[in-house]
Amino acid sequence: MYRLWETQQAFWCDLTEYLVVANDYAPADETMPWRVGVEAARTPREVASEVLETFRLVANFVQDVVFDDVWVLLRAASLGYHDYPRVVALRADVEVRRINDMARTIEGIAASVERGFLGPLSAFDVAALVWAVADGLAVIHAVMPEIDDMTVPIDDGNGPQPWKLLGFACRAIIDQATTHVGGGHADGGHPPVVVDEPVPPPTRWSDEQQEVLALATRIFVERFRAGGSAEISAYGDLTIHRLAREAGVSRRAIYNVWPSVTDLRLDLLVSLLHGRARAHRDVLSRLTRPESFGSLITALLAPPPSTTVAPGHAALAFLVDLNNHAVREVFATASRGLIDETRVWIAANRPPSDGGRRVPDDALAVLVIALAAGANRLRRTCPAAEVRPHGAVTTVEAFSTLSLDGSHSPAT
Numbered sequence: 001m002y003r004l005w006e007t008q009q010a011f012w013c014d015l016t017e018y019l020v021v022a023n024d025y026a027p028a029d030e031t032m033p034w035r036v037g038v039e040a041a042r043t044p045r046e047v048a049s050e051v052l053e054t055f056r057l058v059a060n061f062v063q064d065v066v067f068d069d070v071w072v073l074l075r076a077a078s079l080g081y082h083d084y085p086r087v088v089a090l091r092a093d094v095e096v097r098r099i100n101d102m103a104r105t106i107e108g109i110a111a112s113v114e115r116g117f118l119g120p121l122s123a124f125d126v127a128a129l130v131w132a133v134a135d136g137l138a139v140i141h142a143v144m145p146e147i148d149d150m151t152v153p154i155d156d157g158n159g160p161q162p163w164k165l166l167g168f169a170c171r172a173i174i175d176q177a178t179t180h181v182g183g184g185h186a187d188g189g190h191p192p193v194v195v196d197e198p199v200p201p202p203t204r205w206s207d208e209q210q211e212v213l214a215l216a217t218r219i220f221v222e223r224f225r226a227g228g229s230a231e232i233s234a235y236g237d238l239t240i241h242r243l244a245r246e247a248g249v250s251r252r253a254i255y256n257v258w259p260s261v262t263d264l265r266l267d268l269l270v271s272l273l274h275g276r277a278r279a280h281r282d283v284l285s286r287l288t289r290p291e292s293f294g295s296l297i298t299a300l301l302a303p304p305p306s307t308t309v310a311p312g313h314a315a316l317a318f319l320v321d322l323n324n325h326a327v328r329e330v331f332a333t334a335s336r337g338l339i340d341e342t343r344v345w346i347a348a349n350r351p352p353s354d355g356g357r358r359v360p361d362d363a364l365a366v367l368v369i370a371l372a373a374g375a376n377r378l379r380r381t382c383p384a385a386e387v388r389p390h391g392a393v394t395t396v397e398a399f400s401t402l403s404l405d406g407s408h409s410p411a412t
Contacts, residue, residue, distance in 0.1 A: 117177060130169070271311075273315050274311075284345045293396040296349075340365075364400060
């Protein structure tokens, strides 16, 4: 190994870059989740409710695809470390292309129900919002799989039909960003999608290095998918020896507190998630009642000071260790607490219903947390696609107010 890379750090940097090139660039646009169901949407439109039913089925399936994609979690986990310049540039390039592609697909979905983007939000803005929500939901689902069973029943004339959270979010986002324009496409389908495929940069690794990187990637992913690991690999440079040396104490003094490096790293995760919870609680406590949902999402999207690493971001590194039962439980407990505190705030500040059915407070809390977390990660990976504050505000308000009786459906 040292013949191919001078240091372990150099190897890990190259492995991170290899993961981006091999798994962000390699898949063709046609394999992206949002392309699923495009051909089905090309069929002639007879009844608006049939279009919505196709949209619902496709959106629910897309959620299953996203939740099952291990690379979504690996992308999030990589953000637990300092940004590596080459990876930052590569990821920003591929993500802006993917979001552009998603925007074209969303334009087609809107056109199929005779709606257009005439307001302040463009199809690209909407795609960035959907991307953020999908990313946020996928990470929450990894530690709280029960959200997959959380649905929002909407009645578009054929009785209540279950929309999974991502599908409901897509519908609400498109609804609030578009208006009825008439004159839709004659076949009720999508306009052509013309976006250049991401082109991987020329490789700078030798054949031997690529073989090692491919093998390391396979081992890494297999370990990630496996269960029952007793080890914690995040922050591998945090060792008992290093901590003792930098603290100026003996290793025995450290072992008296933490019997193993695994215990040490687990307590680090607990500390980071407690820090995330404190920051979230501070945001909620600063909002004077009654507050709009716009104030909530604006506060949650506020970037930390440039000199500060947000505890929630640092904790992301431990997503690679979800096969460790203790890590998974720590994440799950922290996430449930965060969502529950948000649900309590929503219940206390949400305007009374006008009598119609609307999304429950617990589902709304999950969507708010997902949007905020996904948008904050997108700000790091692809600044050109950063979620605009106005879009985030109107999105959360749409989540809160969209009628489940179908009176504000995209087809009306």
